[in-house]
Amino acid sequence: MSRLILAARRLLDAVLPPRCVVCGEPGDAPDALCAACFTRLPWNHTPCGVCALPLCDDSGPCRCTRRRHAVIDRVLAPLRYEFPVTSLVPRLKFHGDLAAGRALTQLLDLALRDEPRPDALVPVPLHSRRLASRGYDQALELARPLARALDIPLRTDLLRRTRDTRPQTELRARSRRRNLQDAFRAVGVVPGHVALLDDVMTTGNTLNECAVALREAGADRVEAWVVARASA
Numbered sequence: 001m002s003r004l005i006l007a008a009r010r011l012l013d014a015v016l017p018p019r020c021v022v023c024g025e026p027g028d029a030p031d032a033l034c035a036a037c038f039t040r041l042p043w044n045h046t047p048c049g050v051c052a053l054p055l056c057d058d059s060g061p062c063r064c065t066r067r068r069h070a071v072i073d074r075v076l077a078p079l080r081y082e083f084p085v086t087s088l089v090p091r092l093k094f095h096g097d098l099a100a101g102r103a104l105t106q107l108l109d110l111a112l113r114d115e116p117r118p119d120a121l122v123p124v125p126l127h128s129r130r131l132a133s134r135g136y137d138q139a140l141e142l143a144r145p146l147a148r149a150l151d152i153p154l155r156t157d158l159l160r161r162t163r164d165t166r167p168q169t170e171l172r173a174r175s176r177r178r179n180l181q182d183a184f185r186a187v188g189v190v191p192g193h194v195a196l197l198d199d200v201m202t203t204g205n206t207l208n209e210c211a212v213a214l215r216e217a218g219a220d221r222v223e224a225w226v227v228a229r230a231s232a
Ligand SMILES: [Zn+2]
Pocket: 020, 021, 022, 023, 024, 025, 033, 034, 035, 036, 037, 038
């Protein structure tokens, strides 16, 4: 996605009348969902209280609590990774659709505004090479307005991606962890309570590796905030 196309998109977004980012019907607010699409959102009503995996009922945490050495204290994922989130996230991630990103940030803001504020919001970093080819960083596009809305310090300086890893989706489960080992490094003085921010959590390997780096650098509480949780 070239910078020129992104700039053109921004311009079009600014001059066109507001439309629902899911169905395209005229809406009341820019970069938002219409009332009908909003009510059909796949809210994660009964998440595991630890890893946010969507469960059938709220009978307690899932098997994740049996794993030792958990590095993420709690995952917050307001939505399940189902339609229309499965459309909005790739639109932001691969097609530079910043209106989809703004809609997702609004949903995060709405769902997380009563949560205790962390000392820092840290978007999962993209490697500089991928940032250069894509032109923008989807986690940062979500984190920047969210940090502003919730009045949390945005800290893009605390975590660096030191290796340009292969996309996790291209790898089998066993290779995924190895692919990410030592891929992230914490920089500087890390505050006590940190919330990592990413678009979707599937296996959680990427977020775990980020949490390991932050803990080694001094964080004593690490949460993961994501738009949506996938089941597998
Ligand atoms: Zn709609």
